[in-house]
Amino acid sequence: MGRLGLFLLLCWVPWLGQASEWVLPIDDERELLVEQYLEPNADFRVVWIHSQYEELIEAERDFLKQLQAAGIEVWAIDVLASFFLTRTSTEVRNLSGQSVAAVLDAIHQDVSSEKPFFVMSSDRMAPLGLKGIRQWQAMRLGESNHFKGSIFLFPNFYASTPLAGVAPDWEPSVAELQSPMMILQPEQGVHRWYLSTLLEQLGQHRAPVFSWVLPGVKDYFFAPFGDGLTETEQMMTNLLPAIIKQSAQRLIAVAPANNPSELVVSDQGGQGIESDAAAAQHALPRLHQFVEPKKAPALSGLTFEGRPLDLESYRGRVVLVNFWATWCPPCVVEIPSMNRLLAKYQAQGLEIVSVDFQETAEVLRDFVEQIPVDYPIMLDPTGKLAKDWGVFSFPTTFVVDREGLIRYSLNQGVEWDIPELEAPLIELLAFH
Numbered sequence: 048m049g050r051l052g053l054f055l056l057l058c059w060v061p062w063l064g065q066a067s068e069w070v071l072p073i074d075d076e077r078e079l080l081v082e083q084y085l086e087p088n089a090d091f092r093v094v095w096i097h098s099q100y101e102e103l104i105e106a107e108r109d110f111l112k113q114l115q116a117a118g119i120e121v122w123a124i125d126v127l128a129s130f131f132l133t134r135t136s137t138e139v140r141n142l143s144g145q146s147v148a149a150v151l152d153a154i155h156q157d158v159s160s161e162k163p164f165f166v167m168s169s170d171r172m173a174p175l176g177l178k179g180i181r182q183w184q185a186m187r188l189g190e191s192n193h194f195k196g197s198i199f200l201f202p203n204f205y206a207s208t209p210l211a212g213v214a215p216d217w218e219p220s221v222a223e224l225q226s227p228m229m230i231l232q233p234e235q236g237v238h239r240w241y242l243s244t245l246l247e248q249l250g251q252h253r254a255p256v257f258s259w260v261l262p263g264v265k266d267y268f269f270a271p272f273g274d275g276l277t278e279t280e281q282m283m284t285n286l287l288p289a290i291i292k293q294s295a296q297r298l299i300a301v302a303p304a305n306n307p308s309e310l311v312v313s314d315q316g317g318q319g320i321e322s323d324a325a326a327a328q329h330a331l332p333r334l335h336q337f338v339e340p341k342k343a344p345a346l347s348g349l350t351f352e353g354r355p356l357d358l359e360s361y362r363g364r365v366v367l368v369n370f371w372a373t374w375c376p377p378c379v380v381e382i383p384s385m386n387r388l389l390a391k392y393q394a395q396g397l398e399i400v401s402v403d404f405q406e407t408a409e410v411l412r413d414f415v416e417q418i419p420v421d422y423p424i425m426l427d428p429t430g431k432l433a434k435d436w437g438v439f440s441f442p443t444t445f446v447v448d449r450e451g452l453i454r455y456s457l458n459q460g461v462e463w464d465i466p467e468l469e470a471p472l473i474e475l476l477a478f479h
Contacts, residue, residue, distance in 0.1 A: 066082040066083060066084050066108070066111075066112075066123070067082070067083045067085065068080055068081065068082055068083070069081050069083070071149055071150065071153060073145060073146055073149050074145075077129070077130055078129065079124055079126070079129045079130075079146050079149060079150070080124070080125070080128070080129050081122055081123070081124055081150060081153075082108075082111075082121075082122070082123040082124070083120075083121070083122050083123075084111050084112060084114065084115035084120065084121040084122075084123070085115075085120055086115050086118055086119065086120040088118060089118050089119055089120035089162065090118065090162065090163070090292075090295075091119065091120070091162050091163040091164060091165065091195070091295050091299075092119075092120040092121070092122060092154060092160075092162055092163070092164040092165070093114070093119060093120070093121050093122070093164065093165045093166070093167040093198070093291075093295075094121075094122050094123075094124070094147065094150050094151065094154070094164065094165070094166050094167065095107075095111060095121050095122070095123040095124070095167050095168065096123075096124055096126065096147065096166070096167070096168035096172040096175060096176055097123060097124065097125040097126075097127075097128075097168075097172070098169065098170065098172060098270075099127065099134050099135075099136070099139050099170070099171050099172060100134065101128075101134055103267065103270045104125065106269075106270030106271070107123075107270050108123075109270075110269050110270055110284070110287075111123055113284070113287075113288060114288050114291065117288035117289070117292070118288075118292075119288060119291065119292065120162070122150060122154065124146060124147070124150060126142060126146045126147075126175065127139070129146070130146075136171060139171050139172065139175065140174070142175050142178070143178060143182070144175055144176075144177075144178025144179035144180075144181065144182045145179070145182060146179065147166065147175060147176060147178065147179020147180070147182070147183070148179045148180075148182035148183040148186065150179075151164070151166070151179060151180070151183040151194065152183055152186060152187075155183075155187065155192055155193075155194070161193055162193060163193050163194075163195045163295065163299055163302075164193055164194055164195065165194075165195055165196055165197060165198055165295060165298065166179065166180055166196075166197040166198075167197065167198045167199070167200075167291075168199060168200070168202075169199065169200035169201055169202070169266075169267070170200070170201055170202065170203045170266065170267075171203045173197075173199040173202030173203060173204060174202075174203075174204055174218040174220050176197055176199065177197065177218070177220035177221075177223070177224065178220055180194075180197065180226055181220065181223055181225070181310065184225065184226070184306045184307060184310060185310060187306050188306055188307065188308055188309065188310075189305055189306055189307070189308040190305060190306050191304050191305045192304075192305070192306060194226070194302070194306070195226075195227065195295070195298045195299050195302040196226045196227030196228055196229070196254075196298040196302055197226065197227075197228045197229070198228075198229045198231065198291060198294050198295065198298070199228065199229070199230055199231070200231045200232075200233075200266075200269075201230075201231070201232055201233055201236045201237070201238055201266045202230060202238075202245075203238065204217055204218045204220070204221050204245060204248075205217065205218070205439065206218050206219075215241075215439060217245075217248050221245075221248050221249060222248070222311070223310065223311055223312070224249055224253070224254050224256070225253050225254055225307045225310065225311060226254050226302070227254050227255050227256070227257075227298040227301050227302050228249065228254065228255075228256045228257070228298075229256075229257045229258070229259065229294040229297060229298055230242065230245070230246075230256070230257070230258040230259070231258075231259050231261055231290065231291075231294065232258055232259070232260050232261065233260075233261045233264045233265055233266050233268060234260050234261060234262045234263060234264065235263070235264060235265045235404075235405040235430065236264075236265055236266040237266055237404075237438075237439070237440060237441065238266075238439075239260070239430060240430060240431075240433070240434035241434075241439070242258060242260070246258060253307075253311065255301045257294075257297055257298075259290065259294065261283055261290070262283075263279040263283065264279060264280050264283045265280075265372075265374065265405065267374075268280040268283055268284065269283075269284045269287060271374065332457065332459065332461040332465075332467065332468060333457075333467060333468075334446065334455035334456070334457050334468065334471055335455060335456050335457065336454065336455050336471070337453060337454060337455065337456070340448070340452035340453060340454050341452065341453050342451060342452060342453075343358060343368070343445070343447045343451050343452065343453050344435045344436050345358070345435070346358035346368065346400070346402070346425070346432060346436075347359070348425045348426055348427070348432065349425065349426055350423050350424055350425055350426070351403070351408040351411035351412060351424050351425075351426055352408075353408070354423075356400070356423055356425050358400060358447070358451075359451075361398050361400070361447075362449070362450075362451055363396075363449050364396045364397070364398050364449060365396055365397050365398070365446065365447070365448055365449060365472065365475045365476050366397075366398045366399070366400055366446075366447045367385070367388075367397070367398070367399045367400070367444055367445070367446055367447075367463075368400050368402065368436070368444065368445045368446075368447060369385065369399060369400070369401045369402065369442060369443075369444045370402045370404060370427075370432075370433050370436065370438045370441060370442060370443045370444070371401060371402070371403060371404065371441050371442040371443075372403060372404040372405070372406060372441055373403070373406060373410060373411070373414045374406075375441040375442065375460075376460075377441075377442060377459065377460025378441050378442040378460060379418065380460050381442060381460040381461055381462065381463060382418055382420055383418075384461070384462040384463040384464050385399055385421075385422070385463050386419065386420070386421040386422075387463070387464045388463040388464045388469070388472075389421055389422055390421070391464065392469075392472065392473075392476060395476045396449070396476050396479075397472065397476060398422070399421075399422035400422065400423055400425065401420065401422055401423065401424040401425065402424075402425045402427050402432055402433070403424050403425065403426055403427060404427055404430060404433055404438075404441065405427060405428060405429070405430050406426075407428075408426065411424055411426075438458075439458065440458050442458070442459070442460050443456065443457070443458040444456065444457050444458075446471070446472065446475070448475050448478075449475070449478065449479070454471075454475060455471060
């Protein structure tokens with residue numbers, strides 16, 4: 048029985064708000080579970096690639112039911128779960144895109160419908176979407192079809208987790224784009240300040256790319272890590288189906304009727320291979336040392352209590368400058384170890400300055416009542432401080448020496464009071 052026949056056998060029409068499931072063979076050893084949120088009257092379909100983060104999957108499913116109720120048909124896949132892979136950035140980057148290509152081809156062969164279809168995902172899964180599109184285009188070179196492009200929420204197209212303060216390298220898929228794309232970027236999201244740079248990279252190639260900045264919300268606003276949606280997040284979540292529909296119409300208007308007859312080739316080399324810098328993220332934590340220390344950017348503002356704070360006032364001391372947010376689990380987990388580190392070495396000249404990304408003083412007041420923070424927290428209401436310091440992810444911490452030079456950086460959550468991380472700090476503290 049072919050894949051399409053398997054689909055017709057296993058698919059059933061669910062009540063609104065429910066999903067059917069069917070199994071799509073990928074190769075002799077692997078199968079992909081496909082969730083279908085069917086909507087007979089939908090104008091188009093989207094293939095949704097579920098998040099890397101398991102704790103978000105159920106919230107995403109609620110979101111997909113909302114899309115279904117709004118008249119959008121969704122075929123959703125959790126590639127990591129289907130292939131029994133660990134939910135790490137390494138596994139995500141090493142995925143080939145074959146699974147996404149298989150789903151696109153199943154839709155392409157569904158002769159019962161001529162609806163336009165799209166790929167949609169968020170954050171780190173966006174490169175997988177582009178890889179899958181490319182593989183499917185290679186299978187169907189020059190063929191006419193109803194595929195109209197991709198719609199990505201706050202896509203992360205970095206080739207590896209960028210080193211703090213260093214310009215990022217981009218995924219090869221960015222240089223190989225040959226289908227229209229819409230980027231929906233939260234105004235308060237981590238990648239907001241780098242959207243123009245990404246658009247420049249994508250715009251160099253052979254497909255139209257559009258962007259839409261969503262005001263007043265952070266990444267994952269529709270499926271937050273926390274306990275619920277804020278009023279603004281709920282409003283934007285309610286508007287999101289309409290935004291996706293408008294995005295789809297924009298892409299339909301510019302999409303070609305056929306796949307490309309040939310594929311461009313990136314000069315960046317093999318896809319899905321993680322750099323040494325990223326691989327180090329999953330080994331023993333280690334500070335990245337700047338061979339040529341650089342002067343720390345200006346850092347001044349108000350703490351959440353309203354007190355002025357300026358990094359210059361710490362000249363002569365070694366300072367950890369920590370960029371974070373309360374909605375970031377690794378950021379929160381590392382706070383107790385930073386408290387312990389400060390207590391252990393403050394007498395020798397260590398200080399910690401925390402910079403909170405685009406949250407209000409009220410949020411921080413509530414937070415510190417639950418989790419003590421023994422060092423000052425500066426507000427970064429627009430995210431400009433994070434941009435000026437070259438922050439690409441949270442948490443990110445810089446080590447500034449007594450002369451105001453950045454000597455080290457680290458962009459992952461860690462237990463700070465371990466010998467491997469204390470050793471370079473002790474060395475800096477020894478110099479007066």
